[in-house]
Amino acid sequence: xxxxxxxxxxxxxxxxxxxxxxxxxxxxVVFVFSAILMLAEGLQKTLVDTGSWDNVVLIRKGSQSxxxxxxERLQASVIETQPEVAVGPGGRRMLAKEVVVLISLxxxxxxKPSNVIIRGVSGESLSMRPQVKLLEGRMPKPSxxxxxxxxxxxxxxxxxxxxxxxxxxxxxxxxxxxFDAGNTGFSSEIWGDADQLMQAFRRPVYSSVxxxxxxxxxxxxxxxxxxxxxxxxxxxxxxxxxxxxxxxMMAKFLRILGMSLTIIFSLGAxxxxxxxxxxxxxNRTAEIGTLRALGFQRRSILGAxxxxxxLLGFIGGAVGLFLASxxxxxxxxxxNFQTFSELAFSFTxxxxxxxxxxxxxxxxxxxxGVLPAFRASRMKIVDALRTT
Numbered sequence: 001x002x003x004x005x006x007x008x009x010x011x012x013x014x015x016x017x018x019x020x021x022x023x024x025x026x027x028x029v030v031f032v033f034s035a036i037l038m039l040a041e042g043l044q045k046t047l048v049d050t051g052s053w054d055n056v057v058l059i060r061k062g063s064q065s066x067x068x069x070x071x072e073r074l075q076a077s078v079i080e081t082q083p084e085v086a087v088g089p090g091g092r093r094m095l096a097k098e099v100v101v102l103i104s105l106x107x108x109x110x111x112k113p114s115n116v117i118i119r120g121v122s123g124e125s126l127s128m129r130p131q132v133k134l135l136e137g138r139m140p141k142p143s144x145x146x147x148x149x150x151x152x153x154x155x156x157x158x159x160x161x162x163x164x165x166x167x168x169x170x171x172x173x174x175x176x177x178x179f180d181a182g183n184t185g186f187s188s189e190i191w192g193d194a195d196q197l198m199q200a201f202r203r204p205v206y207s208s209v210x211x212x213x214x215x216x217x218x219x220x221x222x223x224x225x226x227x228x229x230x231x232x233x234x235x236x237x238x239x240x241x242x243x244x245x246x247x248x249m250m251a252k253f254l255r256i257l258g259m260s261l262t263i264i265f266s267l268g269a270x271x272x273x274x275x276x277x278x279x280x281x282x283n284r285t286a287e288i289g290t291l292r293a294l295g296f297q298r299r300s301i302l303g304a305x306x307x308x309x310x311l312l313g314f315i316g317g318a319v320g321l322f323l324a325s326x327x328x329x330x331x332x333x334x335x336n337f338q339t340f341s342e343l344a345f346s347f348t349x350x351x352x353x354x355x356x357x358x359x360x361x362x363x364x365x366x367x368x369g370v371l372p373a374f375r376a377s378r379m380k381i382v383d384a385l386r387t388t
Contacts, residue, residue, distance in 0.1 A: 015276075019312065022276040025269045026316025026364055027323070032265055034324035034357045036258025038347040039332075040251040044244065046183055046345035054216040055128055055239035056084075058209045058226070063235075065246060066100035067117075070205040075232050079209050084222045086212040088127065095211035096125040099194050101201050103168045105157045116153060118168070120194030120207075128212050132186055137162050137177030140192055147192040148177035152331075160190065169200030183346060185243065210239065266364055273312060273368025306369055313365020317358045324357075325349055 058079060059069035071079075076097045079085075086094040099120035104113045119125075126132055126139070140146035149160040154175070159166045166173045173192065181187040198204070213219060223236040237245070327347040 023316040027320035030320025042348040120197035309369020317361025
């Protein structure tokens with residue numbers, strides 16, 4: 001005979017205080033586990049969403065980011081003539097030559113400095129990034145010392161609000177607009193005229209060249225031809241792949257840190273579950289003997305106590321996951337190890353994180369309950385009934 005699942009539910013309800021305390025410990029571990037995964041997922045999603053599948057980014061070979069890259073004007077002109085570059089309205093090629101530099105700005109309220117990306121853009125930069133929308137003000141005038149700031153930057157940094165002035169590159173720059181780039185890395189940037197920024201920072205080369213493919217399936221052929229061209233020293237990547245690579249180092253660090261903390265915390269939760277289940281076995285010795293006398297087999301007793309431990313783990317996991325889901329309402333900022341600039345992003349909960357967190361909680365419940373369950377199943381009927 002099999003012990004019904006309701007038996008396990010009933011025993012957890014009978015020991016409500018112990019169940020709540022043990023499940024709370026597991027919930028805390030699952031909360032930390034889920035939060036770290038959501039943090040890494042949010043970082044990667046922010047950067048991957050920054051790119052478009054049919055856009056190509058070219059940087060100097062060996063460079064890890066646009067900040068480290070340099071593409072000469074002649075090389076940029078060669079890239080501009082490639083047949084894969086899409087042509088927009090009016091016969092304009094959908095290609096932008098951009099410059100990227102880092103500056104340090106003080107944060108609002110604390111005056112603590114942090115790095116911010118300044119991106120020098122050209123006429124087609126905005127048209128190739130439909131996720132970027134102007135919220136307030138206007139676009140900078142060409143060949144002027146005017147800039148627009150991402151919504152995240154304008155909110156967090158002194159001098160980045162509309163109508164305010166920033167000083168960098170030996171010039172004063174006026175913020176004439178605020179743009180929203182959604183949940184992407186562009187929201188953490190400041191944009192201005194590429195030629196003016198190159199003059200201000202005395203940079204004779206571009207940082208990158210970005211263009212839209214005429215045919216998205218032509219990327220592989222373009223990449224092979226351009227990277228083997230002796231006139232060019234560039235590396236081509238799809239924009240989505242480029243920004244995914246930017247998040248790889250930071251996301252890996254977060255996951256390693258999170259798993260280390262989770263393993264440490266989970267040991268305490270597993271020990272707590274094990275103590276709870278051993279206490280349950282000790283308090284129900286006579287009950288176990290009665291079940292055995294009624295004909296329930298050892299594996300049925302084993303299954304009943306394991307089910308109880310798994311239910312305990314599931315309850316803790318569900319509560320921890322529920323609490324972690326509220327982290328999606330928060331936006332945080334951190335240093336991107338790849339670009340050394342500050343990046344704002346949100347926690348992101350996915351279906352994969354949900355099942356991983358619940359599976360992790362069930363594993364904790366199983367590990368905490370397997371030894372007590374074996375102890376209960378191996379009790380002899382006579383010894384168990386003797387305690388009544």
